[in-house]
Amino acid sequence: SVSLGPHEDPGDRDVETTLRPRKLSEFVGQARVREQLELVLHGALRRGDQPDHVLFSGPPGLGKTSLSMIIAQELGSAIRVTSGPALEKPGDLAAMLSNLTEGDVLFIDEIHRIARPAEEMLYLAMEDFRVDIVVGKGPGATSIPLELAPFTLVGATTRSGALTGPLRDRFGFTAHMEFYTPDELDQVVRRSAGILGVDLRDDGAAEIAARSRGTPRIANRLLRRVRDYAEVRAEGAVTREVARAALQVYDVDEMGLDRLDRAVLRALIKSFHGGPVGISTLAVAVGEEPSTVEEVCEPYLVRAGFLARTPRGRVATAAAWYHLGMTPPANTPG
Numbered sequence: 001s002v003s004l005g006p007h008e009d010p011g012d013r014d015v016e017t018t019l020r021p022r023k024l025s026e027f028v029g030q031a032r033v034r035e036q037l038e039l040v041l042h043g044a045l046r047r048g049d050q051p052d053h054v055l056f057s058g059p060p061g062l063g064k065t066s067l068s069m070i071i072a073q074e075l076g077s078a079i080r081v082t083s084g085p086a087l088e089k090p091g092d093l094a095a096m097l098s099n100l101t102e103g104d105v106l107f108i109d110e111i112h113r114i115a116r117p118a119e120e121m122l123y124l125a126m127e128d129f130r131v132d133i134v135v136g137k138g139p140g141a142t143s144i145p146l147e148l149a150p151f152t153l154v155g156a157t158t159r160s161g162a163l164t165g166p167l168r169d170r171f172g173f174t175a176h177m178e179f180y181t182p183d184e185l186d187q188v189v190r191r192s193a194g195i196l197g198v199d200l201r202d203d204g205a206a207e208i209a210a211r212s213r214g215t216p217r218i219a220n221r222l223l224r225r226v227r228d229y230a231e232v233r234a235e236g237a238v239t240r241e242v243a244r245a246a247l248q249v250y251d252v253d254e255m256g257l258d259r260l261d262r263a264v265l266r267a268l269i270k271s272f273h274g275g276p277v278g279i280s281t282l283a284v285a286v287g288e289e290p291s292t293v294e295e296v297c298e299p300y301l302v303r304a305g306f307l308a309r310t311p312r313g314r315v316a317t318a319a320a321w322y323h324l325g326m327t328p329p330a331n332t333p334g
């Protein structure tokens with residue numbers, strides 16, 4: 001269920017399992033989401049009800065999958081994991097749903113990519129814990145209702161805007177995950193260093209936290225790259241100096257931007273004079289999928305103040321020009 005975008009490497013998956021927070025109390029940050037979720041879950045538990053369906057939206061690596069697993073853990077339930085792209089035919093979903101046992105959590109990652117017929121089946125399943133299985137074709141086709149065990153659906157999406165209204169309306173609780181503050185990322189890397197046995201010093205942790213694009217997954221990845229460097233080129237301890245030297249090798253700049261982030265800004269500024277330009281045109285210019293630029297790069301560039309969305313397209317801010325060592329034209333937005 002884990003997609004391997006350009007910002008990920010396959011080795012991440014094993015380590016991510018090791019570093020995943022297991023309990024709500026181990027989950028750093030997102031205080032508001034955590035509090036709301038705790039109420040939703042414990043309210044339902046008290047009444048003996050099945051908790052409402054939950055939707056998490058936000059950029060990759062912010063903890064949507066981790067929180068879903070924590071939900072199951074808090075409920076003492078099993079979790080079944082699938083993804084929108086895997087649910088191409090309604091039969092795929094029907095098989096998944098009919099295998100659920102009472103109280104299970106069904107996690108659907110990238111739920112905005114679910115095929116329409118499966119999505120329609122999901123409406124009834126979410127609302128009435130029931131599906132209609134169509135048997136046969138043409139005029140002889142009949143639909144057989146199938147009762148499902150009550151379950152809680154947890155959906156995750158990097159593009160909540162791409163969800164249809166009827167699907168979105170069926171979630172009783174929707175949480176938007178925010179980028180993490182450097183302080184929160186500092187806690188994330190310290191916890192991970194403890195688990196991995198890395199000798200991480202205070203200033204080293206702060207440096208990694210500051211360059212992690214507000215994203216725990218990236219913080220953990222940078223920690224591992226810096227650890228390699230510390231072991232091979234230094235004495236093993238991760239200090240600020242070691243972190244800086246290592247991150248330079250991996251093309252992560254002082255703002256945490258990686259090569260693709262900078263390529264997007266450079267294209268925007270050099271090929272399109274700072275914009276405005278449409279996301280697809282920009283994606284072609286850097287040789288990436290529009291969805292990657294839009295869902296992976298752009299949210300952080302906007303949040304960091306380098307890129308602005310306007311009705312006519314994406315625009316580089318003055319900060320972006322300065323970041324690339326150039327002087328912005330007079331009419332550039334701040």
Ligand code: ADP
Binds near residue numbers: 026060067216217
């Ligand atoms: P998403 O599903 O949003 O892409 P994940 O839940 O897979 O993100 O998180 C990626 C990794 O980042 C996890 O394996 C975990 O190591 C780390 N992580 C994410 N959120 C947190 C958090 N709040 N506290 C600690 N670690 C986190």
